[in-house]
Amino acid sequence: MTDIDESTSPARSPKIIRLDWGLMEAEGIAPGKDFVLYPGGGHAWDWAEHGTRHSPGIQPGDVRVLLDRGAEVVVLGLGMHGRLGVAPPTLELLREAGVDVHVDETPAAVERYNALIAGSRPVGGLFHSTC
Numbered sequence: 389m390t391d392i393d394e395s396t397s398p399a400r401s402p403k404i405i406r407l408d409w410g411l412m413e414a415e416g417i418a419p420g421k422d423f424v425l426y427p428g429g430g431h432a433w434d435w436a437e438h439g440t441r442h443s444p445g446i447q448p449g450d451v452r453v454l455l456d457r458g459a460e461v462v463v464l465g466l467g468m469h470g471r472l473g474v475a476p477p478t479l480e481l482l483r484e485a486g487v488d489v490h491v492d493e494t495p496a497a498v499e500r501y502n503a504l505i506a507g508s509r510p511v512g513g514l515f516h517s518t519c
Contacts, residue, residue, distance in 0.1 A: 401427050444476075455482075
């Protein structure tokens with residue numbers, strides 16, 4: 389896991405600077421396939437950590453780090469062709485937390501995320517760069 393040094397970084401989430409099939413780059417983070425990004429940092433997304441699979445999809449544990457890091461807006465990138473699902477309990481957790489949620493295929497999700505991080509609300513996101 390590679391985090392941005394939060395002691396010298398602003399609370400802004402890292403901008404995604406490159407998206408290709410199976411490869412993403414974000415400010416201050418080593419290139420990788422999938423990312424977890426949040427105010428002040430981010431790291432590679434290890435699907436095995438919470439048992440994430442394409443179906444049923446993103447698990448509540450995957451988004452908890454975004455909430456724990458203060459995200460008030462969450463962007464979920466479901467892959468280049470949208471094949472990653474979102475488990476219903478995950479959406480319920482986000483609703484209960486009162487965050488704004490944006491779900492889309494990863495190219496559109498990256499555009500939205502990069503636009504949102506320029507705003508005043510803390511933004512977090514999960515991004516899958518294949519299928």
